Amino acid sequence: MTEAGGLAFATSPQAVGFDPQRLSRLDDYMSGMVEAGQVAGTSTLLMRHGQVVAFQTHGKARIGDAEPLGRDAIFRIYSMTKPVTGVALMILFEQGHWTLDDPITRFLPELSDLKVFTGMDDQGEMVVEDAVHPPTMRELMSHTAGFGYGLFDFHPVERAYRAAGVLRADSLDNLVQRVARMPLMFQPGREWFYSVATDLQGLIVERISGQSFGAFLSERIFEPLGMVDTGFHTRPDNQHRLTAIYRGDGTGGLKEATTAFDMPINDFTQPPRMEGGGGGLVSTATDYARFCQMILNRGELSGTRILAAASVDLMATNMIPDAVLATANPLRLLPFNPAFGFGLDFAVMLNPAAIGAVEGRGTLSWGGGGGTWFWIDPENDLVFVGLIQRLADPVSDAFRKEARALVYAALTHPEK
Template identity: 70%
Template sequence: MTAGGLPFASSPEALGFDSRRLADLDGYMSGMVEAGLVAGTSTLLMRHGQVAAFTTFGHARLGDDAPLARDALFRIYSMTKPVTGVAMMILFEQGLWRLDDPITDHLPEFAGQRVYAGLGDDGAMRTVEADRPPTMRELMSHTAGFGYGLFDIHPIERAYRQAGVMMAQGHQQLVDRAARIPLMFQPGTEWFYSIAADLQAVVVERLTGMTFGDFLRARIFAPLGMVDTGFQVPADQVHRLAEMYSDDGAGGLKVTTTAFDMPINDYTRPPRFEGGGGGLVSTAVDYARFCQMVLNRGALDGVRILRPETVDLMATNAVPEAVLDRFNPLRLLPFNPALTFGLDFAITEDPKRLGLSEGKGTLSWGGGGGTWFWIDPENDVVFVGLIQRMADPVSNEFRAKARTYTYAALTHPEK
C-alpha cells in the first residue's frame, strides 16, 4: 500500500511505534474536531522512509458530509519558507551566490539602507548608518534586520504595515517598499521574523530568469512528485481546498477571509506575487515527500535535489552566539543555545534542555494557518500536521500535543 508514492509499513510496530499509544494522538485530533475547535485534521507520521500512520478526522469545511480526504489541500503559509530555502541552496550549489555575499550584490535596491535608532520627542523615527549591508546568511536566518508587518510590536513593524509591504502587487514593488524602511537593527545583532524568504524568492527569480513558481515546479516539485503543491489551485480541484477558520470568540469557529489583517489568497486566481515566505498550498503527502528528501540529506526515490553537505549546512545554526545568549521578547520563538535557527529551519540543538523527547538536530517550522512539521534525523522520523485555524493558542497546542503523543509511542528510538 502506498500514498502518493510513500510506502506504508505493515504496522506501526514494524517501525518501532506502539499502536495503542499512537491511538492517543488520534484521540486528541478527533477530540478537537468533535469539540468544534477545528473542522478537520490530517497527520502523517513516517519512519525509515515508510508511513507509520496517516489519519484524517473531520471535514474540509464545517457542514460538509464528506470526510476530510487524504489529498485535501491546505494553505501552508510559512511552511513555504523551507521550500524557498531549498530553492536558494540549489543555486548556491551552482555557485550563483555565497553565504557571505552582501545582499546588495543581488538586491541592489537595499544599498545605503539605514538602521532604526529609536523615536525622537516628536515621534519621528531616528536612524543611523548601517555598519554594513546584511549578508545572504543573515537573510536566510532572519538576522538581517528586516521587518514583516505582521505584528504590531515595533515601530519598524508598524512602518511595514503602513507601507503595505506584504500587500505589494509584485516582487519589485515589495522590494521597493521594503528598501525605503530602515532595518530594525544592525545586521547580525538580533533575530526577527521577517520578509526574508520573500526576498529570497526575488533572488531566485533574478538569478534564474524564471518566475519563482516555475523554478519550484521544475527543480523541486516535479522531481519530488509533489503534484499538488503550488501557488494556485486548478478550478477543477478547488473542492479539495480546506476552509480557513479562526476563533469566533465564543468557543467555536468562524470562516476567516483575512490573515494578519490582510485578505487571504483564495488560490483560485494567480497571487499578487509568488511569496517565498508563505504562498504555497500543499497536501500531507506532498509535504512529507519534501521532508523525507531533507531527512535523506537531499534525495528521494533516486532523485537528488541537494548534496548531503548542503542539507547539513541548512541544518547548522546561523544565529550568532551573542544573539542566542540573550532574551528578547520580540522574537517569535525563545531562541537560545538549545533552540537555534539555520537556513530557513528552526533547529533543536538540546532537546533535554527544552524538555522535549525528539532527537538532537530536529528541524521544524509551522504555518500561520495551523500547519506544522518536524524532521528528526536522530530517530529517522518525519511528521506533518495540517489544520486550518489561524494562529492562536489553540492552533499552537496541536504542535506540542503531536510531539508528546508521537514520542510517547516511539518504543524503539534507536535506528
C-alpha cells in the same frame, strides 16, 4: 505495502518502533478536537524509516460538508513555504551563484543604502543610523538581517511595514522597493526577528535563474519530488479539494476567516498577484511529507537528488550568533537559546535535553499561520506533518505541542 501519494506504508507501527496503542492517543486527540468544534478538520502524517506509520484525517474540509476530509485535501501552508524557498536558493548555491557571506545587494541593489532604527525622537519620528554592513545571504536566510514583516504590532518598524503595505505588494520587485524605504530593526547579525526575508529570497531566485519563482519551484523541486498538488494556486480540477480556513469566534467556536494578518484571504483558485517565498503555497500532507523526507534523506528521494547532502547539512546548522542566543529578547517569535537555534530557513534543535524537549538532536521544524506544522528528526529517522485549518492562536499552537508529546510517547525504539 500500500501506497498513498507515492509513499510506502509500514506493515505495522511495531515494525518501525511504535506502540500502536500509545500512537492511537494522537488519533484520539485529533478527533476529539474536531468533535469539540475547535477545528473543522485535521490531517496528520507520521513517517519513520521512509515508511508511513500513521496517516489519519478527521472532520471536514469545510464545516457543513457532507463528505469527510480526504487524504488528498489541500491546505494553505503559509510559512511552511519558507523551507521550500530555502531549498530553491540552495540549488543555486550549489551552482556557485552565491556564498553565505555575500552581501544581498549583489542581487538586490535596491537595498544598498539601508538605515537602522535606533529609537524615537520627541516628535515621534524614527531615529536611524547607517548600517555597519549590508545584510549577508547568511543573515537573510536566518532572519538576522534586521528586516521587519508587518505582521505584528509591537515595534515602530513593524508598524511602518504594515502602514506601507509591504506584504500587499503586487510583485516581488515592488515588494523590495517598499522594503528599501524602511529602516532595519537592528544592525545586521545583532538579533533575530521573523521577517519578510524569505520573500526577498524568492526574488533573488528569480533574478539569478531568470525564471518566475513559481516556475523555478515547479521545475526544480515539485515535479522532481512528485509534489503534484503543491503550488501558488490550485488547478481547476482540484479546486474542490481546497480546505476552508477558520479562526476562533471568541465564544469557543469557529468562524470562517475572510482576512489573515490584515489582508484578504487568497482563495488560491487563481494565480496570486505575488508569488511570495514567505507564505504563498498550498500543499497536501503527502506532498509536504515527500519534501520533508527528501530533507531527512539529506537531499534525495526515491533516486531523485535535489540537493547535495552537504547543502542540507548547512541548512541544518545554527546560524544565529552565539551572542544573540545567550540573551533573551521579547521580539523573537520563539525562545531561541544555546540549545535551540535557527539555520537556513529552518528552526533547529541543538540540545533537546537541555530544554526538556523530547525530539532528537538536530530536529528541523517550522509551521504556518494557518495552523500547519512539521518536524524532521534525523536522530530518530522520522517525519511528521500536521495540517489543520485554524489561523494561529493558542488553540492551534496547542496542536503542535500535543502532537510532539504523543508521537514520542509512542516511540518504543528511539534512534536508528
